[in-house]
Amino acid sequence: MEEVVDQSLREMRDTFASGRTRSVKWRKTQLEAIIEMVKDNEDKMCDVLFQDLGKHSTEAFRDELGFVMRSATTALNCLDKWVVPKKSNLPLLFYPSTGKVISEPYGTVLVLSSWNFPISLSLDPLIGAISAGNTVLLKASELSPNASAFLAKTIPSYLDSKAIKVIEGGPDVATILLKHQWDKIFFTGSPRIGKIIMAAAAEHLTPVTLELGGKCPTIVDHHSVSKDMKSVVKRISGGKWGSCSGQACISVDYVLVEKSFASSLIEMLKPMIRSFFGENPKESGCLSRIVNKKHFQRLARLLNDPGVQASIVYGGSMDEEKLYIEPTILLDPPLDSEIMNEEIFGPILPIITLRDIQESIGFIKSKPKPLAIYAFTKDENLKTRILSETSSGSVTFNDVMIQYMCDALPFGGVGESGIGRYHGKYSFECFSHEKAIMEGSLAMDLEARYPPWNSFKLTFLRLAFREAYFKLVLFMLGLKK
Structure with missing residues (x-):
């Protein structure tokens, strides 16, 4: 299994490095494929949910299949807006610089899903990770074996198998996965296992989203x-x-x-x-x-x-x-x-x-x-x-x-009920790093930024940091000490 994990990671990292997953077109193609997969396999999905949990097909559609299709459709319809850089309104202090925030994918993401909603809790985080442009390894829960086997068999037939992979297995497989360095880990499950996930992530300072539980x-x-x-x-x-x-x-x-x-x-x-x-x-x-x-x-x-x-x-x-x-x-x-x-x-x-x-x-x-x-x-x-x-x-x-x-x-939760949030745009944000971009101008410079220091520069900086611009103008004109 370690060799399988190593090979999968190498292939996903190479795929991410190629830049393919950053393409909005690629992301949309994968989202469309998820919708198609659910539509094509509705009966099979309902069957495995009944086998694993005794779920009625209507309950299965309400809580899992319908939810996933809605989630993927929302991402598909909104992705063009989500990826647009957000312009920042900088304070006058930084004029004439400009600023913006761009959303970039983390890279290679590990999703560890739960058994109680094994279709939706696997595919919904996958939708967020794909929307953000990541490569993803999904480990479905071994406690819902029929759903896990279905996902492992079916996902490669619909999605880019070099970017999105599914691995089956129990705690031993999860332990192997957690030994590796990931760019993001997303886990759904109990607080007890969440602590284990967080401890493993800390070894590599990997960001985590933990969807846990508690007594509601x-x-x-x-x-x-x-x-x-x-x-x-x-x-x-x-x-x-x-x-x-x-x-x-x-x-x-x-x-x-x-x-x-x-x-x-x-x-x-x-x-x-x-x-x-x-x-x-x-x-x-x-x-x-x-x-x-x-x-x-x-x-x-x-x-x-x-x-x-x-x-x-x-x-x-x-x-x-x-x-x-x-x-x-x-x-x-x-x-x-x-x-x-x-x-x-x-x-x-x-x-x-x-x-x-x-x-x-x-x-x-x-x-x-x-x-x-x-x-x-x-x-x-x-x-x-x-x-x-x-x-x-x-x-x-x-x-x-x-x-x-x-x-x-x-x-999402707070404290023992979880860390982080997702769903809709928040899923896109969950799997994205928001990178600050600032562009300065070489046309002018602010001498108060540089040594040698003196009282004039200190007064200038005091007024500038207070954004007391009128007083700053008076000071520069020699009308205020």
């Missing part, structure tokens, strides 16, 4: 949204169980609600779950499965904690053979339990009760910074407090998860 809280202010509770409950249910069975970094992790309303909320959630997945969710074709036995056993361990078991108010049944965990609701599980201190990443929803919904701010602040905060409220004061007193990758009011789909907004 959802605040329900029933006082201000009482007339809209059906929509609130539907959106929470969709955000918890309707996207990869809760195996999403932006999934609703837990709900914060006033104690007086908790029972009502739970009684509204129960029929909503049944409306999504029927009386027997195990037989539903709309509920994704847990990715593998290791992750199933992790979730089972969280649920089997005696304190957590005692808090189950709905669901809780499991079938390891079918990798099935019933949509489950917990009411006030112990706050020191493992389930309340690690990202759940599964179909289990804790409801945490508070005396007053304003206490949700302090609760969230006591935890690591999440990837997203969701809040169902029309209370402008509460909204202001959430925005000003908490820190998170994003905040969404009165909905969940849709911020991820909107490529007009940057997507």
Whole structure:
């Protein structure tokens, strides 16, 4: 495998050095090919997503195929604007110099994708890297083996195989890849692995984007949204169980609600779950499965904690053979339990009760910074407090998860939930180095820049750095000391 990696790197670096990937025409050709690849292989992609995760084809299109086609189309339509150098308005102090910023590709990029959305989390970063003009090596996740094999087989048939490569394998392959020097590393996965990626990148001072996760809280202010509770409950249910069975970094992790309303909320959630997945969710074709036995056993361990078991108010049944965990609701599980201190990443929803919904701010602040905060409220004061007193990758009011789909907004975490951002133009920026260009004039010179130093030059510089131009003119005319 080391020889394969070495050869791939040499070929990608040679391709980048040739300048081929800097061409806007080349970039557009690759983006068009990605769109064509998804259109040509929609059924196959849906099949591998079902095999790996039990995803329904509609869910697969919404969260992965459709998302990728939209992302590639946006990049294709906007690329001409993105690559235009940005003129800088320089202060008068630097006249007659001019300045601009140009976006240049980093070079050869490593993308390490995740298993929960194995098509979109592989192809969407690829779209950004290609848009910026890089060569790319993609390592798809071994935990979604059918999707990984599909990408490894199909991508070379559509994209420039000397510039874009796919390697399959597990942690041993990732270790080999991380020993090499890359111009940029993009990783999607857990904070634990993110730390390993960052440590490896530090060996070569390689810039990284880490798309991680965390426990995304959802605040329900029933006082201000009482007339809209059906929509609130539907959106929470969709955000918890309707996207990869809760195996999403932006999934609703837990709900914060006033104690007086908790029972009502739970009684509204129960029929909503049944409306999504029927009386027997195990037989539903709309509920994704847990990715593998290791992750199933992790979730089972969280649920089997005696304190957590005692808090189950709905669901809780499991079938390891079918990798099935019933949509489950917990009411006030112990706050020191493992389930309340690690990202759940599964179909289990804790409801945490508070005396007053304003206490949700302090609760969230006591935890690591999440990837997203969701809040169902029309209370402008509460909204202001959430925005000003908490820190998170994003905040969404009165909905969940849709911020991820909107490529007009940057997507990324902060602190333990991630470093950097992407989507839309932000993906182009993620994989670009913004280079400052300044062009001076030889027609005139500023003597105050050069030795020998004296009090006249010092006074001139003081006024110049303060941009006190009127006083500077008076000083030069001898009218001010």
